[in-house]
Amino acid sequence: MELVEVRIEPPDNTPVVFLREQSGRHRGLAIMIGNAEASSIHFALKGLTAPRPMTHDLLVQLLTLLDATVDRVVVTEIREHTYYATIHLQTAAGLRELSSRPSDAMAIATRTGAPIYATSDLLDEVGQEPEAEHAELGEGEAEMILDEFRDFIENISPEDFSS
Numbered sequence: 001m002e003l004v005e006v007r008i009e010p011p012d013n014t015p016v017v018f019l020r021e022q023s024g025r026h027r028g029l030a031i032m033i034g035n036a037e038a039s040s041i042h043f044a045l046k047g048l049t050a051p052r053p054m055t056h057d058l059l060v061q062l063l064t065l066l067d068a069t070v071d072r073v074v075v076t077e078i079r080e081h082t083y084y085a086t087i088h089l090q091t092a093a094g095l096r097e098l099s100s101r102p103s104d105a106m107a108i109a110t111r112t113g114a115p116i117y118a119t120s121d122l123l124d125e126v127g128q129e130p131e132a133e134h135a136e137l138g139e140g141e142a143e144m145i146l147d148e149f150r151d152f153i154e155n156i157s158p159e160d161f162s163s
Contacts, residue, residue: 001029001075001116003106006041017041017106019075019116020130027127029075029118031083037103044110056107063112067092070114073105077122 004018015038019029033041040056043049053061063070071088078084085102088095100108109116118127 001118003041003045003110003116004028006033006038006045008038017103019118021118021123021127025127026130027123028130029123029127031075031102033101033103037101037107040107041103041110044107056104056111059108060111063089068096070108070112071095072115072117073100073102073109075102075105075116075118075122077119078126 001019002022004020006015006017008014009016009032015033015035017031017033017038019031021027036055040054043054044056050057060070068089068091071090073085073087075083075085083102085100085105087098087100087105087108089098106116108114
């Protein structure tokens with residue numbers, strides 16, 4: 001998944017993180033998150049650092065001290081409008097999974113460069129298909145539209161704009 005953006009959604013000014021499949025159907029997920037997590041993810045995406053470590057920075061430093069690395073994060077499911085995720089850690093004892101809120105997992109992933117995934121089941125359940133930005137036109141349809149536009153341009157006059 002690609003972390004596309006974090007933005008504030010009106011009318012309630014709710015922070016939302018947007019994820020999108022990088023291949024395949026390019027389905028998206030919109031997950032409401034808290035203000036602190038939104039700020040943390042935004043800081044990491046912009047490469048900004050606070051004068052003192054933020055909570056997610058501290059967690060990454062702790063993982064480094066423990067010789068653990070973040071292998072990946074996975075948004076796993078939604079239950080009663082609440083998303084769940086796991087952080088997959090590579091440790092001396094092997095691969096470990098840690099249950100997490102998706103916002104915390106993404107804040108850590110943005111700091112470590114770890115990939116973000118979503119399960120196929122979750123995407124099948126709530127993934128949003130991308131809107132067609134530009135419908136594909138056949139050659140004849142495109143030519144017809146151009147002909148109509150040319151007729152419009154050739155026949156327009158200044159009087160058409162007067163009241």
